[in-house]
Structures are given as C-alpha cells and as structure tokens.
Amino acid sequence: MxxxxxxxxxxxxxxxxxxxxxxxxxxxxxxxxxxxxxxxxxxxxxxxxxxxxxxxxxxxxxxxxxxxxxxxxxxxPSWSKAKSITQALVGLLVGDGKLDVSRPAAVPEWQGADDPRQAITLDHLLRMSSGLRFVEDYVPDHPSDVIAMLFGPGKDDVAHFAASLPLEHAPGSWWSYASGTSNIVARLAGEAAGDMRSFMQARLFDPLGMKSPIPKFDAAGTFIGSSFCFAxxxxxxxxxxxxxxxxxxxxxxxxxxxxxxxxxxxxxxxxxxxxxxxxxxxxxxxxxxxxxxxxxxxxxxxxxxxxxxxxxxxxxxxxxxxxxxxxxxxxxxxxxxx
CATH class of the missing domain: 3.40.710.10 (DD-peptidase/beta-lactamase superfamily)
Structure with a gap:
C-alpha cells in the first residue's frame, strides 16, 4: 500500500x-x-x-x-496519546542505534528456559501484536488488566505487571490493543536512554519548543508511556x-x-x-x-x-x-x- x-x-x-x-x-x-x-x-x-x-x-x-x-x-491529560509519544522516543533511540525493532525484546521476565515470549520483538509490541494476554476494559466492575496496572496492584511497576502476563497467541499472529505493551516498550526505551526524563526533555520536547509536558513515572522509574503525559x-x-x-x-x-x-x-x-x-x-x-x-x-x-x-x-x-x-x-x- x-x-x-x-x-x-x-x-x-x-x-x-x-x-x-x-x-x-x-x-x-x-x-x-x-x-x-x-x-x-x-x-x-x-x-x-x-x-x-x-x-x-x-x-x-x-x-x-x-x-x-x-x-x-x-x-x-494525554491518556493513550502518550503511546504515540512513546513511539517517538523509540524512534530517537533507533536513530541512535540503541534499539532495533526487528530484534527480540530484551525483557527480563521472558528469559526463562523455553519461554515462548522470547520470540516477541519490539515491532510486535509497537504494533499491539505481541500475543500477550491483556484485558483492556474500562467498564466499572469488569475484569480489567489496564485498571489493575494503572491504579491497582501493578501501579508501582507497570512494565513488570504487563510483562508477567502469559502468552495467549503466537507473537505476530493476533492484534489486540493493550496498554500494557506500551509500558513494556517504555521500560525498554528507558533502559536504552539511561535517564528517560532527561532524554525526552532534551531530545523531543526542547527541540519542538514544548515547554508544558508533564510525563508521569511509576515508582520503578518507568515512564508510564501508555497513559500519562500532560501538556x-x-x-x-x-x-x-x-x-x-x-x-x-x-x-x-x-x-x-x-x-x-x-x-x-x-x-x-x-x-x-x-x-x-x-x-x-x-x-x-x-x-x-x-x-x-x-x-x-x-x-x-x-x-x-x-x-x-x-x-x-x-x-x-x-x-x-x-x-x-x-x-x-x-x-x-x-x-x-x-
């Protein structure tokens, strides 16, 4: 196309x-x-x-x-508009040679022997095609991984919460919108950047003249790239x-x-x-x-x-x-x- x-x-x-x-x-x-x-x-x-x-x-x-x-x-509030900001941060790191979307994502939760999640690439994550189980539901009283991640037991380490979920489909075979994948991506980007708060300011916000952004980070230091950047x-x-x-x-x-x-x-x-x-x-x-x-x-x-x-x-x-x-x-x- x-x-x-x-x-x-x-x-x-x-x-x-x-x-x-x-x-x-x-x-x-x-x-x-x-x-x-x-x-x-x-x-x-x-x-x-x-x-x-x-x-x-x-x-x-x-x-x-x-x-x-x-x-x-x-x-x-950005809510999920932050996902596109996360994609820009990945792009900057790809340009620096620090990330490669075609390679398996270096996620520690997936490194066990014979863990099928090792086949998930950064591209799969960016395209919402990782195959990971994740319930994206905002209806009150419905089972919801996104609510548990952002406001419940996963809120202090959003990437770990999402990365710990099991595989439901072969990577790349099934599209399913999932905020958890964005936070896995944000942690990968933060590890590659070193200091994500300074990186996003110097490499993205400052060059554009964006003076208002307020990105939110969890207790583990990960930019909550699924959901939280005010501007x-x-x-x-x-x-x-x-x-x-x-x-x-x-x-x-x-x-x-x-x-x-x-x-x-x-x-x-x-x-x-x-x-x-x-x-x-x-x-x-x-x-x-x-x-x-x-x-x-x-x-x-x-x-x-x-x-x-x-x-x-x-x-x-x-x-x-x-x-x-x-x-x-x-x-x-x-x-x-x-």
Missing amino acids: SLPPLPAQPAGTPWPTDEWPLGDLPGALDRPVFDALVAQAFETDAFGETHALLIVQEGRIVFERYGEGYGPEKTY TARDFARFGLLYLRDGVWEGRRLLPEGWVDYARTPTPQQPGVTEGRYGAHWWLDIAGEGSFSANGYDGQYTVLAPDLDLVLVRHGATPLDKKDALKVWVGQLAETFR
Missing part, C-alpha cells in the same frame, strides 16, 4: 518553536457546517464536555477555542506537526528517515476487529484514508491529515457511550476542510 506524501512546512511560515504563527480558516470552508459542528461540541452534551479544540493548517493555527474554565495555558493543546499540536512533517523540525531531522511511515503503515489484523485500523502506536483513518492519530481515553485526540496539511487537537471528557459519536464528529470536522 502506498502512503500519502507528508507535506513540508510552507515557505515563509515560521516553525512554532517559540510561538505559533496564526492564520485564517480557508475561504472554501463550509462555514455554516463547521460552525454547527463546533457548537455541537461546546454547546451541547453530545460528546460530554469539550475543553479544547485547536486546528493547525499549513503550519499555522487557524482555529482555537476552549471551554469555560480552560484555556491555552491549561495542561490536558497544553498547543504543545500536543507541536508534537503532531513533527509527525506531519516526517520527523523534521526547522530543517533538522529529529526522527529517523522512514520512522513516521513506519508509524502509519497498517498492522495486519484478524477478521472481526472493530476498533479500527492501527499502525505502530498510532491509529489510522479517523479523518479519512491516509490520516493517522494519537487517540486517548475520554476523547483526547491529535489527528493528522496529510492531504489537508492539517493537525486537529481535541481534549475533553467524553463518556464511553459517546466515544463512537465523537469519532464520527472528528471525521466530519476534518471533512469541512476538503
């Missing part, structure tokens, strides 16, 4: 390292439809609460609105723009060549998957074919549409029973720019 090209920063448009340049909504925009969709998000409870909506096109902020009590200086909407948009620009920032390549394409290349999935197509720690197609996005629980989104040169950031508090309607809304909002 061919991937749509990623647009370069337009000539004459400054990079938003220091501050975001501003622009206008496109003249061809169906403004009544756009305004109605925005009003639906902020002025009704169709999706619960919307706290922030930020749209960047051609490298400039063209729309920004916040809910009452929120604003551009407010930091918002402003503008900083989440900076991160999105890095990927929309193919890992290049201010003319300097930060992510290895091909790493963004790796992120947005579809992962094989078994028949019957209903969650949607997935790449490598990025979701695919929410804003049309060729789009890719960092999605988080409660309706957090950073959506990239290469054909529109568009970054769309939404934060809020969306109940589980309204999440599908919100996904449709995100696609409809992006469609108004076509």
Whole structure:
C-alpha cells in the first residue's frame, strides 16, 4: 500500500518553536457546517464536555477555542496519546542505534528456559501484536488488566505487571490493543536512554519548543508511556506537526528517515476487529484514508491529515457511550476542510 506524501512546512511560515504563527480558516470552508459542528461540541452534551479544540493548517493555527474554565495555558491529560509519544522516543533511540525493532525484546521476565515470549520483538509490541494476554476494559466492575496496572496492584511497576502476563497467541499472529505493551516498550526505551526524563526533555520536547509536558513515572522509574503525559493543546499540536512533517523540525531531522511511515503503515489484523485500523502506536483513518492519530481515553485526540496539511487537537471528557459519536464528529470536522 502506498502512503500519502507528508507535506513540508510552507515557505515563509515560521516553525512554532517559540510561538505559533496564526492564520485564517480557508475561504472554501463550509462555514455554516463547521460552525454547527463546533457548537455541537461546546454547546451541547453530545460528546460530554469539550475543553479544547485547536486546528493547525499549513503550519499555522487557524482555529482555537476552549471551554469555560480552560484555556491555552491549561495542561490536558494525554491518556493513550502518550503511546504515540512513546513511539517517538523509540524512534530517537533507533536513530541512535540503541534499539532495533526487528530484534527480540530484551525483557527480563521472558528469559526463562523455553519461554515462548522470547520470540516477541519490539515491532510486535509497537504494533499491539505481541500475543500477550491483556484485558483492556474500562467498564466499572469488569475484569480489567489496564485498571489493575494503572491504579491497582501493578501501579508501582507497570512494565513488570504487563510483562508477567502469559502468552495467549503466537507473537505476530493476533492484534489486540493493550496498554500494557506500551509500558513494556517504555521500560525498554528507558533502559536504552539511561535517564528517560532527561532524554525526552532534551531530545523531543526542547527541540519542538514544548515547554508544558508533564510525563508521569511509576515508582520503578518507568515512564508510564501508555497513559500519562500532560501538556497544553498547543504543545500536543507541536508534537503532531513533527509527525506531519516526517520527523523534521526547522530543517533538522529529529526522527529517523522512514520512522513516521513506519508509524502509519497498517498492522495486519484478524477478521472481526472493530476498533479500527492501527499502525505502530498510532491509529489510522479517523479523518479519512491516509490520516493517522494519537487517540486517548475520554476523547483526547491529535489527528493528522496529510492531504489537508492539517493537525486537529481535541481534549475533553467524553463518556464511553459517546466515544463512537465523537469519532464520527472528528471525521466530519476534518471533512469541512476538503
């Protein structure tokens, strides 16, 4: 499958390292439809609460609105958008030659004699195809490995909790979205980086001018890369723009060549998957074919549409029973720019 090209920063448009340049909504925009969709998000409870909506096109902020009590200086929870940040950290370490996605993951819990988990590669983990058992369920009173990992007995060592779970399928044969795999990846990245807190600041946040991120670490020192990195909407948009620009920032390549394409290349999935197509720690197609996005629980989104040169950031508090309607809304909002 061919991937749509990623647009370069337009000539004459400054990079938003220091501050975001501003622009206008496109003249061809169906403004009544756009305004109605925005009003639906902020002025009704169709999706619960919307706290922030930020749209960047051609490298400039063209729309920004916040809910009452929120604003551009407010930091918002990433939830699973942190998974895409984790993928970026892995990319930086791959570029340094410290990690190789094709090799079996060096996970200590899997090193026993004849342990079949030794066949799991970093690629399997990034593509949610490790085969490990993991119950990703947020419904109250349901059995849930993700709740036990983040808030229960696994919270002090999230990677160990996830890595200790058994294999249910042969590695690479079964796709299953699992936050535990992201924390195994985050621990591997932290071991390769040495000091992950300093590494992510110096190598990712500082070059982009991201001043607000607050990543959370567990008691074992692992970045909780499945779920916890707070940032402003503008900083989440900076991160999105890095990927929309193919890992290049201010003319300097930060992510290895091909790493963004790796992120947005579809992962094989078994028949019957209903969650949607997935790449490598990025979701695919929410804003049309060729789009890719960092999605988080409660309706957090950073959506990239290469054909529109568009970054769309939404934060809020969306109940589980309204999440599908919100996904449709995100696609409809992006469609108004076509």
